[in-house]
Amino acid sequence: MKVYYPTFYDKFNCRASRCAHSCCRGWEIDIDEETAKKYLGFPPPLGERLRDAIAFDGETYSFRLTGDGRCPFLNGAGLCDIIAERGKDALCEICREHPRFYEFIGDSELRGLGLSCEEATALLLGEKTLRFTDGENEYDLPALIEKVAGKRMPRKATFSPPSHPETLRAVLELFSKTEPIDEMWTRELDELRRAFSTTVRAVRSFAPICERAAYERIFQYILYRQLDRIGETSLPRLTRYAAVSACFIFILDACGRGTAQAARRFSEQIEYSAENTQIIINGILGNTAQI
Numbered sequence: 001m002k003v004y005y006p007t008f009y010d011k012f013n014c015r016a017s018r019c020a021h022s023c024c025r026g027w028e029i030d031i032d033e034e035t036a037k038k039y040l041g042f043p044p045p046l047g048e049r050l051r052d053a054i055a056f057d058g059e060t061y062s063f064r065l066t067g068d069g070r071c072p073f074l075n076g077a078g079l080c081d082i083i084a085e086r087g088k089d090a091l092c093e094i095c096r097e098h099p100r101f102y103e104f105i106g107d108s109e110l111r112g113l114g115l116s117c118e119e120a121t122a123l124l125l126g127e128k129t130l131r132f133t134d135g136e137n138e139y140d141l142p143a144l145i146e147k148v149a150g151k152r153m154p155r156k157a158t159f160s161p162p163s164h165p166e167t168l169r170a171v172l173e174l175f176s177k178t179e180p181i182d183e184m185w186t187r188e189l190d191e192l193r194r195a196f197s198t199t200v201r202a203v204r205s206f207a208p209i210c211e212r213a214a215y216e217r218i219f220q221y222i223l224y225r226q227l228d229r230i231g232e233t234s235l236p237r238l239t240r241y242a243a244v245s246a247c248f249i250f251i252l253d254a255c256g257r258g259t260a261q262a263a264r265r266f267s268e269q270i271e272y273s274a275e276n277t278q279i280i281i282n283g284i285l286g287n288t289a290q291i
């Protein structure tokens with residue numbers, strides 16, 4: 001199997017206690033069965049804490065989060081008590097692998113770093129161009145797609161800032177159909193739709209000053225992550241999904257969230273939920289079709 005990954009992949013280092021949006025809070029953390037069984041057999045005092053903190057619903061083991069949605073082993077210094085006591089090798093699969101993702105297409109493996117992680121987003125935004133490698137050769141995205149899927153990227157597949165109010169409205173409507181990751185998500189979208197004329201003004205004044213090249217990388221990287229769907233969903237449709245998603249990030253950015261935070265929020269809401277990703281893919285008709 002040939003493995004491909006973005007050239008910034010090997011530069012990744014978790015920010016740990018310096019991370020403002022730790023992945024150890026805000027979402028469910030499932031524990032793979034092998035590790036859960038190991039945890040349940042640990043001697044006290046860590047074993048006792050683990051036994052109290054692990055839930056099992058008959059199928060899946062997971063950590064019982066604290067009232068404010070944190071992993072119970074994330075300590076006050078922003079570090080992990082399991083690592084502190086047992087080292088990194090004691091982590092369950094999700095904690096060990098995050099934010100890495102692995103997608104498969106034919107006999108190729110596509111690796112990457114999920115944009116929900118602020119360090120991954122910083123690496124993508126810090127690159128001049130988005131390139132991929134198999135360890136020997138480098139490829140831009142169209143060349144990679146041709147290599148792994150034998151398909152040509154649509155000629156017009158490039159990011160362009162949205163401007164038409166009906167397009168903006170359609171993008172916001174589409175994203176508000178997804179299952180919200182938290183209350184803040186719903187509040188932010190409601191606000192952007194409620195103060196719609198302000199949103200339109202913000203987007204229009206941001207378009208001439210935004211960093212187009214950064215948006216091109218975001219657009220291409222979003223498409224890269226979904227390439228494993230190319231058998232079931234056509235490449236033009238996946239390309240539109242990426243374009244609409246980049247537009248959504250653009251709207252958040254234009255309204256003051258900042259590019260990195262906007263991309264991070266998009267990713268944790270959409271890319272980590274197969275259902276939400278599918279809602280966007282299925283919904284790119286009507287007024288978003290012109291994007």
Ligand code: SF4
Pocket residue numbers: 013014015016019020021022023024098099116117118119120
């Ligand atoms: S979000 Fe990324 S940088 Fe932050 S703690 Fe998680 S893996 Fe580390």
